[in-house]
Amino acid sequence: MPYTQPLVVEPEGEAVEAPMTRAERRDQQVMRILDAAKSCFVRSGFQGASMHQICAELGMSPGALYRYFPSKEAIIEAITEADRSHEAEMFAAMGENPNVIDGFVNAAMGHLRYIHESGNAPLFTEIRAESMRNEAIQFTCHQSMGEVQSSFRDYFEAAISRGEIDPCVELETILPVLMAIGEGLAINDLPSKGVSLDRVEALMRVTMEAIFRPKRKLHETA
Template sequence: MPQSQPLVAEPEGEAAEAPMTRAERRDQQVMRILDAAKSCFVRSGFQGASMHQICAELGMSPGALYRYFPSKEAIIEAITEADRSHEAEMFAAMGENPDVVDGFVKAAIAHLRYIHESGNAPLFAEIRAESMRNEAIQLTCHQSMGEVQTSFRTYFEAAMRRGEIDPCVELETILPVMMAIGEGLAINDLPAQGVSLDRVEALMRVTVEAMLRPKRKLYETT
């Protein structure tokens, strides 16, 4: 009689997955810390939340946490850095749009949708408030906002050279105004208040069109 072949069980679930590398385990732990820190910052505020609170949220010893982050400021810097990957995707999509107004508006709405769906609006407000009194966080915020503003400037200047837009005033004024409007929209999280992002997009489109393609210059003499 032919001998039967031994049955080999197929790996299932986690056993079928390749083991994580040390770098992957570290990245996973960092994300756990950032998520726990976000919860603490939103619940207690940056001033009220302590590294010990974050440890309790994680079930991690202080010594272990400090191996990853030496301070709350370092955690905020990491949270900001993590969001830059989303911003990079947003800018890439914006740059591929042949219509500069449409590209800017869609990128802005995508960012507002991300802030809403991720639940980051309260955290964004807390970080912004803390930046008013904490120089380290202020530096992180200014660096991040500066990079965003530089991307917008490059985008608009290229459109101006192509003759696609003729802003109502100089970009040195338009860009900070746009950034302030965007920051206010992000902090207020209008979808959470029942305001449709479709409505926000329609209003934003009219506003940006008026800024970048005005019927007459704001300071034009008659």
Template structure:
């Protein structure tokens, strides 16, 4: 039977008797460190979790760990980069939706589900909190935020130009407001608070419609 090993993108299949390459082994070790760091950040907080605690969690010596990541900030950067790659796949689906209202609702609900089902809400709440006092973490978070904002600015702006929506404020106000609402719902892990996802979607759609003020909805084939 073929063997499976893990890398940052998920399991990869090896032919029977085939040993993982050096690059694959490094990917495996990197993912083990990131998983251990996530557990430590959730348990102890970013400030409370030490590199020594992460070493103990992953079962690795400090010298070995520092060959992969020189600091907690570097670990956060790697965690955010992996999340950015997942978001890129999600947002590609959003941008294919011709109805901007449905596209934004789909994207927001997918983000909320991702945070809830993968138990990432506490982790990213901790990272966002650290970004308010740590310039290195702030830079990492802002890099991802600017990329997402640019993508959605083009998406929503195109709908405005086509005359499909008529928001009451400009994109400079509308976009960060929409993102803050969706991100806040995700970080608060509303499904864990007992809010049904179907009801949350109804409310989100009502808010998006009210903020975008559709003049006409694009025809679907």
């Protein structure tokens, strides 16, 4: 999202842009670099895109770019870190939902919509492919995915302890399977292939009900 400077109202009533702080200018420059790098990675692949190519995309000298990021791996790490703010919002919404199945499905669908609407599916695919041969990228991906899986584990373990669900198998099996399915859905970007996310959501909901076997409340069975 492009940075917009705040407006300051002068005594005469005329609104003017307030000068950016050094930190704000740095954040703006970092976002420009990340956006340019994403374009290069999608267009040329991680291996094909060079730091010089990213510089050309930006109109920035190599010396200036290296002051922000020493390598392509560092750029990928920053891209992954930026996505964590979206994930934090997803987990917060999930935890606030009183229905454990609804909470998970709504959060998962929100993530899929974000991937589709942001156009990040090709980039996500490229990063995952590179993680198979690049240990630094692999570490970043595994760390990020591990944090997501850990959040899901805490979420479902709490529901089990409250007696809300009765999973058909242990979480040690369920969680990696769910992560693999979610990754596949994100990479394939089904809406771009004409598959309705509403239908995906209906299928996901039925699947989650079957896996976690939510227990009906006493007042629902009366």
